[in-house]
Amino acid sequence: MNRQAQAVILLLLGGAVLRASVTDQYLNYVKPGLRGFLIAAAVLLLLTGAAALWQGMRTGSPAPDGHDHDHDHEHGHADDEDGHGHHSPRVAWLLLLPALGLLLVAPPALGSxxxxxxxxxxxxxxxxxxxxxxxxxxxxxxxxxxxxxxxxxxxxxxxxxxxxxxxxxxxxxxxxxxxxxxxxxxxxxxxxxxxxxxxxxxxxxxxxxxxxxxxxxxxxxxxxxxxxxxxxxxxxxxxxxxxxxxxxxxxxxx
Incomplete structure (x- = not known):
């Protein structure tokens, strides 16, 4: 998973939390008094994701000679660390599940x-x-x-x-x-x-x-x-x- 993908996951997660917080959906999971904390956390996730995406796009842009030196540097650094060139473990994609759960499934409140x-x-x-x-x-x-x-x-x-x-x-x-x-x-x-x-x-x-x-x-x-x-x-x-x-x-x- 590269930096852009990580940023997109943060944006999705922040958007899901914000969507739940501005509707009554959040009441299925927490007390009403925690709404403000959820909104603050969602805004922080969105800002962090946006900053990470912007930074990743800047560092990922090609150099004037048409060669992506930043990519070569990051790729070489990853190769030095684990010998495979993977930026992060594949299990990190599981972070998508909470966001998709809130956006698509919306688990109900506990019942009978x-x-x-x-x-x-x-x-x-x-x-x-x-x-x-x-x-x-x-x-x-x-x-x-x-x-x-x-x-x-x-x-x-x-x-x-x-x-x-x-x-x-x-x-x-x-x-x-x-x-x-x-x-x-x-x-x-x-x-x-x-x-x-x-x-x-x-x-x-x-x-x-x-x-x-x-x-x-x-x-x-x-x-x-x-x-x-x-x-x-x-x-x-x-x-x-x-x-x-x-x-x-x-x-x-x-």
Missing amino acids: YAAGRTGTALTAPSDFAPLPAGDPVRIGLLDYASRAIFDQGRSLGDRRVQLTGFVMPGPDGTTILTRMIVSCCAADARPIKVALGGDLPPGIAGDPNEEQWFEVVGVYDARTVKDPVNAESIPYLRVVEAKAVATPAEQYES
Whole structure:
């Protein structure tokens, strides 16, 4: 791989990162707060690639006598180093894969496949603040599950809460409402799971349509079920209302 090819790869990679950063695509991989860092990194890659391409074109231009002395010098230098004249190992072409993946494939956010193979992840907070005003009150799955498991629902009372997530089959024939939470990026994503009880509408009950997102309204249910992956407790929500919704742009909870 010569310098021009290396520069083109940098430009492709920078363009792919920039394209993902200025659209909602980046939310499939990192938290919203990291958008500025992604844009800065993309601009740096583009500037570096452009500078390398310009430099390579300058040093690669033929000398006035029509003979490319710079090429002879670089070629001779490579021959001295490894005896073959290769500018860089062929494995460097694998750097094209991340750029092509972002430009052509655009991997989706983690969903039911990852959640079904990872146990529910809960952490006990030091205290439970009063729920915000409103009926129903919109809270995250992590907030509900933490209050239901570690506070036994005392801070929930009989308040109606609204949760949003995708559905998937759970243990003992249950239907699970799930959402992935991230601390930084998709690499550390973990699922938060809430079992749904009550009169469930079609699309949720029985064999749920995996990856379909639902907005559910319900009240605290003291029952729990064990997660078969890590044996942690999954709390229940007694559903009183439910409706299918479009997949949100920000699918991770943080």
